[in-house]
Amino acid sequence: MGLTTVLRSFRPSASQLGISLLIVGLGWLSGQALSLVDQDLRIMYAEYTLGATDLAHISADVMRYQSTIIHALEAGSQKDFEQITEALPAQRAGIQHAVDRYAAAGLRVSRSGRSEPEDIEVVRHRLGQYFSVASTTVQLLTQEWAAISLTERETIRRKAEMHAADHAGPKMIQVSLALDQLLDTVADVAKDMRDEGAKTIRLTSLLLVGGSLFIAFLNLLFTRPRRGTSRQDGGPDEGEGNLHHNPIPLPLTGDIPGPAPRQE
Numbered sequence: 375m376g377l378t379t380v381l382r383s384f385r386p387s388a389s390q391l392g393i394s395l396l397i398v399g400l401g402w403l404s405g406q407a408l409s410l411v412d413q414d415l416r417i418m419y420a421e422y423t424l425g426a427t428d429l430a431h432i433s434a435d436v437m438r439y440q441s442t443i444i445h446a447l448e449a450g451s452q453k454d455f456e457q458i459t460e461a462l463p464a465q466r467a468g469i470q471h472a473v474d475r476y477a478a479a480g481l482r483v484s485r486s487g488r489s490e491p492e493d494i495e496v497v498r499h500r501l502g503q504y505f506s507v508a509s510t511t512v513q514l515l516t517q518e519w520a521a522i523s524l525t526e527r528e529t530i531r532r533k534a535e536m537h538a539a540d541h542a543g544p545k546m547i548q549v550s551l552a553l554d555q556l557l558d559t560v561a562d563v564a565k566d567m568r569d570e571g572a573k574t575i576r577l578t579s580l581l582l583v584g585g586s587l588f589i590a591f592l593n594l595l596f597t598r599p600r601r602g603t604s605r606q607d608g609g610p611d612e613g614e615g616n617l618h619h620n621p622i623p624l625p626l627t628g629d630i631p632g633p634a635p636r637q638e
Contacts, residue, residue: 393593400585407578426560428472432497433553435469436504440546443508447535452519459512466505473498484562493556500552504545511538 442462449455473494481490514534521527 393589396585396589400582400589404578404582407574407581410574426557428476429553429557429560432469432472433550435465435472436501436546436549436553439465439469439508440542443511443538443542446512446515447531447538449515455515455519459515462508462512469501473501482563482566484559485566486562488559488562490556490559490563493552493559497549497552497556500545500549504542504549507537507541507545511542 439462442458442465446455446458449458477494477498481494483489483491511534514530514537518527518530518534521530
């Protein structure tokens with residue numbers, strides 16, 4: 375029997391079609407739920423694991439920027455000062471680029487009310503204040519090496535050192551605190567996403583188990599053998615039985631009339 379013949383003779387019942395649709399619907403819902411979980415995991419990795427790493431790098435880069443300024447304060451010659459400070463623009467651009475890259479991701483608000491958009495704006499504001507103060511320190515050092523008299527140079531250096539200690543240092547601490555606050559918010563939001571993913575997995579598992587049991591029950595219900603009125607057990611023998619138990623009596627041999635006598 376060919377495949378075409380089988381397909382032509384296939385006539386599913388309404389119950390079979392209903393069970394098949396239920397199986398397809400259950401599979402589709404489970405696939406959608408697992409797809410959401412997979413998407414959340416990708417977001418947690420791409421935007422939070424890598425994002426938290428970028429924030430940690432930002433904190434280290436700010437400290438490196440401040441260390442560069444301190445080395446510039448200790449430079450013994452104008453050439454050394456210029457070699458040290460020529461890396462500052464690239465370091466500043468790298469820090470700002472990392473902050474902008476994190477801000478371009480999908481920022482969220484946690485259930486506890488911690489807001490990533492607000493915290494990233496605080497970080498930007500603190501960084502702007504710090505870079506402004508650090509630029510003033512670098513400008514003072516540039517004026518020091520441009521001064522002609524030794525007295526003026528010493529005066530400008532002391533001013534630059536006091537400015538770095540009184541302004542740049544506290545501003546850098548404020549930047550570190552703002553980054554720590556943003557990291558706490560990132561951890562809080564990631565925890566919410568993890569909890570939502572775990573909840574989705576539990577609901578999907580319950581849906582699969584409950585749906586499977588329901589479909590199995592329907593399968594047993596619709597495929598249960600019905601009590602029919604067929605008489606297949608005595609079908610072939612009933613004809614023979616009727617022959618031996620015929621209700622109409624057969625005539626005896628002596629009762630059979632013979633041929634009529636001829637009259638001559």
